[in-house]
Amino acid sequence: MQKTRWVLLVITIILLFSVPTASGTSQTPTCSFNPTVQEIINQVTQNSVAQWIRNFSGEDFVPIGGSQRKILTRYSYQLFNLNINALAYPYLGEQLESLGYEVGTFLTDHSYSPSKMASANAGVIADMPIAIDDELFLKNKIATFPDQMLTWKNKVITIPGHGSNADEIVLMTAHLDSTSNYANTNAPGAEDNASGVAALMEAARLFRFYKFDRTIKIIFFTGEEQGLLGSFAYVDDHPTEMDNIVGVVNLDMFGYDSDDDRCFELHVGTLAESNLVGSCFSNVNNNYALGLSFDYLTSGFTYGSDHASFWDEGVGAVEVLENYSDQNLPNGCEGSDQNPHYHETTDKIGFMNLPVTLAISQAGIGTAASLAEPIGQCFAADPHITATAPTDSILLTWPEVVDADVYNVYRSTTTCAGTFTQVAQVTTNNYEDTDIEYNKYYFYKVQAAETGTVCFSQMSNCAVAKVEEPAYVIFIPLVIAGD
Ligand SMILES: [Zn+2]
CATH class of the missing domain: 3.40.630.10 (Zn peptidases)
Incomplete structure (x- = not known):
């Protein structure tokens, strides 16, 4: 058995080194x-x-x-x-x-x-x-x-x-x-x-x-x-x-x-x-x-x-x-x-x-x-994002995608079916959007990518959020008219 194995190994090595030919393309x-x-x-x-x-x-x-x-x-x-x-x-x-x-x-x-x-x-x-x-x-x-x-x-x-x-x-x-x-x-x-x-x-x-x-x-x-x-x-x-x-x-x-x-x-x-x-x-x-x-x-x-x-x-x-x-x-x-x-x-x-x-x-x-x-496929899974709205910003989070180098963040101001433009590229699995107006809905999608080549995930789900305008306490100064 050992001997046979050695013969097989030698044949394998010969095959491995003989497959690529001298010029032109390798295997058809x-x-x-x-x-x-x-x-x-x-x-x-x-x-x-x-x-x-x-x-x-x-x-x-x-x-x-x-x-x-x-x-x-x-x-x-x-x-x-x-x-x-x-x-x-x-x-x-x-x-x-x-x-x-x-x-x-x-x-x-x-x-x-x-x-x-x-x-x-x-x-x-x-x-x-x-x-x-x-x-x-x-x-x-x-x-x-x-x-x-x-x-x-x-x-x-x-x-x-x-x-x-x-x-x-x-x-x-x-x-x-x-x-x-x-x-x-x-x-x-x-x-x-x-x-x-x-x-x-x-x-x-x-x-x-x-x-x-x-x-x-x-x-x-x-x-x-x-x-x-x-x-x-x-x-x-x-x-x-x-x-x-x-x-x-x-x-x-x-x-x-x-x-x-x-x-x-x-x-x-x-x-x-x-x-x-x-x-x-x-x-x-x-x-x-x-x-x-x-x-x-x-x-x-x-x-x-x-x-x-x-x-x-x-x-x-x-x-x-x-x-x-x-x-x-x-x-x-x-x-x-x-x-x-x-x-x-x-x-x-x-x-x-x-x-x-x-x-x-x-x-x-x-x-x-x-x-x-x-x-x-470039990625086994696509990002799945969640949007929350703490004070004054919208926070996107998602579980890491295996093999992703970066995440491209896209935003639309109309609907999930609207025109999305890229607002950021991040290396972390979250993004905080501070460029927002109060009481306005924002729609997000995220795509995983490899850098240095062309390789993308599909777009994530669309997540929506808005930041409510804070309720201000207004002080009215009490003016006491003098006489
Ligand atoms: Zn022609």
Whole structure:
């Protein structure tokens, strides 16, 4: 028995030291069923996806810089041009900041020069139609507003991995920009590509509650419609990161499905690394019973979106697209089902198939989560708070949450369903609010967090309290009139 044990031990040691290979990524993600992925997918709802699409495509008013505005166009030439109808970029930043992504650390801008990229990328994207008008427009803009037009930006979220493969990165990408026949003033781009943006917003909303083995980057590219300028610049500016990318899930234009066959296209291309992402996507569709089918394109694929910038570097990437072309593949889509509103001012949410938009969003989010290998929730329990009102202040207390480094305290002055703003970050399991007015109700929620990374609990229960104005004893001096 002893001898056998020694042999086993030696074999174990050999195995332990031989698993990581010399170059590239370590173990291939299997994307088998994972209850955490199921939990994440379950929290993506048709309402939440649809609301992001409405917000980014000018359907509804949204708060931007303290004002209520509609995003009427996301045309890249307007996005960075202080056009009040094209404030998608600051809106995106504000929304992500409010989800708890720390600006400068986990939420960053990748700036690039569109004119430089347009010329550098010209050969690579020779098969993409770049409108002559756009180039002329860009030149005129640079001449008129050199400061604003020399820099465009991609928005990057980084969620550091918590496991031994934290140096490996999974990318989830979509282009934020839109275009149309009246792009400067009216380009709703609901399907192209508020659909992809919505899926990324849902990923950003949900991934912060979980720990993953690998690092996840969620990137909103711009300049896509001018020839993949944002993604090309990103790839160009991050050469060493390319070696650490496990795969890229690029979501561009999905959710139009007029025949309701739940069929779309997965542009996989020819790289073995892309096939890893593609088969993971297939597994997710099956494992979580999303009921989707798709053309798995290893030929007849398009270079017409940001995934192609990664293919050029040998990085595995797939693009999710509506059933754009007739491919006639076994188990694939029958015929094609193109959105007739493509690149028109009529690309609105009303023409989309929302149950299918939801399922494809879930598949994309599930694929990115599976590639990053979820470890579980950040916290086993969420804070439960109690509010009391001693004299002149409101005191919040809660039992400590295991593994919490800090607690973020949020307050609303209207209702439990009102707008909460962060009033404090404390390391103790209590908080005294002295910034109050008498006889006024205050509503509180607390969230546990880990510092130095992106990891949050869900919000606590809502606790309410008010401080009664003290009853003063008033002395009336007795005046004795003299005579
Ligand atoms: Zn697109």
